[in-house]
Amino acid sequence: MSAPFPTRRLRRLRKNEKMRNLVQEVTFSVNDLICPVFVQENLKSRTFVESMPDIQRLPLSDVTQEVQSIKDLGIPAIMLFGIPEKKDEYGTGAFADDGIVQKAASEIRKSFGDSMVIMSDVCLCQYTSSGHCGILNGNIIDNDSSLMTLSRIALSQAASGVDIVSPSAMMDGQVKAIRNALDEKGFSDVGIMSHSAKHRSSFYNPFRDAADCAPQFGDRKTYQVPFTNPREAMREIEMDVSEGVDIVMVKPALSYLDLIAKTRERFNVPVSAYSVSGEYALVKGAAKQGWINEDEIMAEILYSIKRAGADMIVTYFAKKMAEYLNR
Ligand code: PBG
Numbered sequence: 001m002s003a004p005f006p007t008r009r010l011r012r013l014r015k016n017e018k019m020r021n022l023v024q025e026v027t028f029s030v031n032d033l034i035c036p037v038f039v040q041e042n043l044k045s046r047t048f049v050e051s052m053p054d055i056q057r058l059p060l061s062d063v064t065q066e067v068q069s070i071k072d073l074g075i076p077a078i079m080l081f082g083i084p085e086k087k088d089e090y091g092t093g094a095f096a097d098d099g100i101v102q103k104a105a106s107e108i109r110k111s112f113g114d115s116m117v118i119m120s121d122v123c124l125c126q127y128t129s130s131g132h133c134g135i136l137n138g139n140i141i142d143n144d145s146s147l148m149t150l151s152r153i154a155l156s157q158a159a160s161g162v163d164i165v166s167p168s169a170m171m172d173g174q175v176k177a178i179r180n181a182l183d184e185k186g187f188s189d190v191g192i193m194s195h196s197a198k199h200r201s202s203f204y205n206p207f208r209d210a211a212d213c214a215p216q217f218g219d220r221k222t223y224q225v226p227f228t229n230p231r232e233a234m235r236e237i238e239m240d241v242s243e244g245v246d247i248v249m250v251k252p253a254l255s256y257l258d259l260i261a262k263t264r265e266r267f268n269v270p271v272s273a274y275s276v277s278g279e280y281a282l283v284k285g286a287a288k289q290g291w292i293n294e295d296e297i298m299a300e301i302l303y304s305i306k307r308a309g310a311d312m313i314v315t316y317f318a319k320k321m322a323e324y325l326n327r
Contacts, residue, residue, distance in 0.1 A: 030076070131216045152181075
């Protein structure tokens, strides 16, 4: 009896590296990376974030140097997060003209001109004494008064030289409110990348260490999307698109690949994905134990996010991935 010959052989195209390169479907470039940068007001020297190995909070004086190292790797964009010295009820530090993000953005703009895309987080949780992403009315996070504050934050960041503001507060109507405010004040060329489908997630916990923004009571369930509701996530994206968003986002990324794929299929706007702090910490933690190969796992995860349909990825691995790609 003769051996049963396969009539189709997929292994032909896998036989050596050049052949595999030729048929590679999903590609990844440094141009797909957005690197988060944490700047802390009145910080003396760089401080490591315990739950996010290799990630640092920077003093203002170190920001230019850090952005230079990001630029040298070929990464086109940064995402600025500020940690203010003082918090208050209204999160005033978030929209102060001399706030930490505003200062950092204007320094970066001065030093780098158009050679770095500056994005900035538009939210309140680092700045409010409650640690919530909006303004309180009693114990309720008040949607519409929060919109006014979010608009002020976006305006002050635009005035300091930010290219793209990135609201992450998950208030209804935040894109429209910010778009109107920007247009009214002559910032029609400043874009909006909304954290459109931002889920209530325990994957954010390490970030709360980095940015000191844990809610002081309750949780974020009244404003962030439940991870059980994919249709609701699509309604969030739909709303942002109808309000004139430039780039939508699915967040977190790794446990939400289905939603990245759906967003890619259904909407003709650029899609970003935020591979969040917990995704980073899982890899770093296991790598530290010697249980996985950090670089290979990092690449496999980030490629999977692109394969799902993301055009760009915010990731704490941005610099490491750029080094990997440049190798
Ligand atoms: C602030 C904000 C958070 C993250 C980004 N912006 C925290 C939160 O919503 O609790 C999380 C990012 C990460 O985990 O890497 N609204």
